[in-house]
Amino acid sequence: MSDSIAPTSENVGRRILGELMGEDYLVKKDQARNDFNAVLQDYSEEVCFGRIWARDGLDRKQRSIINIAMLTALNRPAQLAHHVEGALTNGCTVTEIQEILLQAAVYCGLPAAGEAFRVAEGVLREQGHLD
Known part of the structure; x- marks a missing residue:
């Protein structure tokens, strides 16, 4: 069994978001993160970028x-x-x-x-x- 973590749509989404918007964008996004908006940020990374932007169709x-x-x-x-x-x-x-x-x-x-x-x-x- 491998010690590595299997890629999830969340970390794939974060990688794609960083590729699209740059590391500065991710830093600002992380600085704005709080207990209230974290669920929306996670949803955006996982669904929008990790599932949709990661697809091959377009x-x-x-x-x-x-x-x-x-x-x-x-x-x-x-x-x-x-x-x-x-x-x-x-x-x-x-x-x-x-x-x-x-x-x-x-x-x-x-x-x-x-x-x-x-x-x-x-x-x-x-x-x-x-x-």
Whole structure:
């Protein structure tokens, strides 16, 4: 019998989250962890990243594209900012992000897309992709 711990969806999820968002993100996430929000953080790591993002059916770039579109439709700017960062890590170009948001404008409405453009522009500027 091996002494090693078998990978769980939770630790797989944490690894994937770190690959997508970087170690600084994990440090900030851990610093914000408390007795109240720990269950949600664990759920996110285990289910969202450990089960869904770990699946083979779509690559990470495709998942990022879908998430940007959905978060635009749902008008979730904080999560959108994180997923724009992740999309860049996953190989999305600035032009592709722009096109995703423009496509969303047609189906989600101009107010939602306008907010998403604002959020994405801030992330892209902060990451050095825009002047």
